[in-house]
Amino acid sequence: MAGTRQDLRLAVQRLAFSQFGYFTAAQALKLGYSYQAQKYHADSGNWTRVDRGLFRLPDWPSAPEDQWVRWTLWSQGRGVVSYDSAALVHDLGELDPRHIHLSVPFGFRAVDPAVVTHVCDLPATDVLDQGAWHVTTPLRTLLDLACAGTTQEQLEAAVSAALDQGLTTARRLRIRADEAGDRAALRIERALGTTTA
Template sequence: MLTECKDRRAVLWRTAAGQRGFFTAAQALEAGYSYQAQRYHAQRGNWLVIDRAVYRFREFSDLPDEGDEQLVRWTLWSKGQAVVSHATALAVHDLGTANPSRIHLTVPRGFRRTSDVVTLHRAELADTDIEDRAGYRVTVPSRAIAECAADDEDQDVIDSAVAEALDRGIATRRRLLHAAQSLGARAELGVERALRALL
């Protein structure tokens, strides 16, 4: 029985380790923890209750904060459907002066959950628009810049993000323009202004 408990914990720990210590009730169930066992571990303080059906191993809360733990948490809240986007994605990529007060997530059009803490954008993203991080996904720099331009973000934010993306070689003019064109006239205008400012 003790070996079985250790095996269960090891399976769940491996899953949680790739998600900064966070895991869902469904992942715990898959690892062999019944809902009754989940309640027991939450009540005993072995697992921290983060949100409805989202937990974190207590040991991970003692580690230094890397700054993007909340992005993992909100990805799990969305059942893996959300992609970090817009100004939050710019902050993840450390581009420009974006300092969003809310977490921006892009979710599929049929997504039904809501929260006062996040801003949800509904769109279908191509695989080429997304990159994987530890425990969450984020839109690539060119897409994030175009999203901010389409969302009517301050032009100074767009200008600084475009300048840094080009300077660091993580986006090209062509990719930026292509991403902007896919999001419409407002995005195109914002990106074109930022590119003209560099001349």
């Protein structure tokens, strides 16, 4: 029996190490930890309860990616960091979101006051895999900002930052902006006009 407990402990540690120390109750259950065993480990300090159904290994060092991993796990791996949050990830301008922005597929129903969800079908070419979490590409992020309530000034700063960092080109941005609709295309064109002027 001790070997089984040790195998379980190693399995949860391996999983947590791949997810910045986090793991969900559902993941622990799948590994073989009953809900009663999960409560025992949380109560005894072997695991830190972060939120309902979400744990972390104790004394795990914090990292800038923590919030993205946490909310990706909350979304059961279905959410992609996007909009203002993706702009923060890519260091595009001066956006400082009060909420976590996640793009989620149709049918996603979970809600949390800390999260703004954007329901859409994201093509794989618009998503970057960061291991334990995903984020929209800089190009897709700019298009999302152009379609959203971002001020023109914030959009201009984001477009300028993306071009300065070489994350996209004005040509690619114009092509994709035309696909995003008239309003987004006009806002992108204005932003490009101020950055190239």
